[in-house]
Structures are given as C-alpha cells and as structure tokens.
Amino acid sequence: MNDSFGARLRSAMDERGPLCVGIDPHASLLASWGLKDDIDGLETFTRTVVEALADTVAVFKPQSAFFERFGSRGIAVLEQAVADLRAAGGLVVMDAKRGDIGSTMAAYAETFLRPGSPLFSDALTVSPYLGYGSLKPAVDLARESGAGLFVLALTSNPEGAEVQRAVREDGRTIGATMLGHLAEENAGESPMGSFGAVVGATLGDLSSFELDINGPLLAPGIGAQGATAADLPAVFGPAVRNVVPNVSRGVLKEGPDAAALRGAAERFADEIRAAVAV
Numbered sequence: 001m002n003d004s005f006g007a008r009l010r011s012a013m014d015e016r017g018p019l020c021v022g023i024d025p026h027a028s029l030l031a032s033w034g035l036k037d038d039i040d041g042l043e044t045f046t047r048t049v050v051e052a053l054a055d056t057v058a059v060f061k062p063q064s065a066f067f068e069r070f071g072s073r074g075i076a077v078l079e080q081a082v083a084d085l086r087a088a089g090g091l092v093v094m095d096a097k098r099g100d101i102g103s104t105m106a107a108y109a110e111t112f113l114r115p116g117s118p119l120f121s122d123a124l125t126v127s128p129y130l131g132y133g134s135l136k137p138a139v140d141l142a143r144e145s146g147a148g149l150f151v152l153a154l155t156s157n158p159e160g161a162e163v164q165r166a167v168r169e170d171g172r173t174i175g176a177t178m179l180g181h182l183a184e185e186n187a188g189e190s191p192m193g194s195f196g197a198v199v200g201a202t203l204g205d206l207s208s209f210e211l212d213i214n215g216p217l218l219a220p221g222i223g224a225q226g227a228t229a230a231d232l233p234a235v236f237g238p239a240v241r242n243v244v245p246n247v248s249r250g251v252l253k254e255g256p257d258a259a260a261l262r263g264a265a266e267r268f269a270d271e272i273r274a275a276v277a278v
C-alpha cells in the first residue's frame, strides 16, 4: 500500500461519503432476520451485509466481539468479511478495542496491522487506558504498514465520562490528553493523518475540546444510541469535516432484504451529507 490510511480514508469519504456501517451481528438481529444464533446464521448475516453494501459504503466497522463469541469459526467468518470488503474497495476499521502493556500490544498490532496477517485491517480501534505510550507498537506498525488507529478518547456511552473527563494535575482531562497525543501523531500530514479518535456523536457540545487533530474522528452513536446526523455540526463544530459517523443497528435492523439495507445506508448517508454541508 502506497498511500497512508489517512489519505485513503479521505479519498473514500470524497468518493462514497463519510458513512461507516458497523457490522454487529447481535443475537437479536440474527433472530429478527429469521436466522439461527449459530455459525451458519452468522455467516449468512455477514455475507448479506457485505454483498449489499461493500461497493457503495466508504467504511465498515466489524465489531469483533460478535464474531469472537463463535470461536475459531466466527473468526473465519470475520476474516472472509474483511477480505471481501477490502476487495470491493471498502475500508475496514476493525473494532476490537485492543489495549495492553507494550509487549503484548505488539502482538495485537501484528494481528491487525501487519499486511498479510489474516485479520489485517485498514485501521484498528485501541484503548489507551494502560497509558497512551503503551500503544507505541501499534502506532509504529500502523505507520510502517500504511494502516491507521482509532483511539478511544470520548466514548459514546455515559459511563465513559468517569474516566475520560477526569482531570489531571495539569488541569487537562484524560480525553483532551488523548486528543493532544493524536494531534502530535498527525502533525504535518496531508490530507490528514492516520491516527484518529473515537468521539461519540451522543455527547452534545464538545467545544471545550480541541477536536481538530488533523485526523479522523470516528463517531458512533447515531441510530440505536439516540444521536442523529443532524446533531453532528453542534457536537463537532468545524472538525465535522473529518468525522466518520458510524451506524450499526440503525442500518442492520432493515435486513435481511439487500435493497432495504442499501436504502437504509443511503438514507443515513444523505442525512449525514446534508448535515455536514451546512
């Protein structure tokens, strides 16, 4: 890969729009699609989403947890989905939220960020709560591989504030500190850097945070968690141009009909485009 993740993401957003569709095969969704909560149900669900959306949506975010719960066969379904999505021109952000001491983080990085690895993805979500520096092996390998990271900074769930809004001795919150680290990683990059933050679309006015990190902001929370596309400008301000809004259940609940899935993704994409253009 010649281009960095940030460059590939900017092109994909320009060509296909900024929507990220999450692939979260909840047991309740398998049931509502008339599928069994087993490996065949998982495989049919995943293949249906991939076939319906892979050639039109810019970014996909498979939620690893829903595949891991089926063990090695679930991981095989995830591997196939990653390969098929990427072959169709979609970018894959693996939502595995890995985080550990550096020596173990290096192994997670090899799993998701080393080209040729079965789960190699365009980007990986990571947790910095063992200290931002513990992510260094992933940062280094992402740079080498042309991949990206999304670091949990201000998550969409209300419980996140206990940690992320805690104030350090220097007066900065933990969330702001993570955003600061990412701005340093992305300094000087064009059209934007490859080191993004996860910032929930549910969080209301974030003008007290420096969201302009010259990198992407992955924004979950639209749809099932109650945020809407129309909320994006008020939440993100001028940084909205770098926002990649994620919708998982809001799209997936329209399946299994492929046209209905495509219709839902198009509606969200149109709403986002309209909101971001204001």
Ligand SMILES: O=c1ccn([C@@H]2O[C@H](COP(=O)(O)O)[C@@H](O)[C@H]2O)c(=O)[nH]1
Binding pocket: 022, 024, 063, 095, 154, 155, 156, 157, 198, 199, 200, 220, 221, 222, 223, 224, 225, 246, 247, 248, 249, 250
């Ligand atoms: O702060 C965060 C970080 C990650 N997520 C993940 O995004 C999707 C959201 O799914 P919806 O069905 O659209 O609510 C899911 O995979 C979460 O694990 C998040 O919601 N918030």
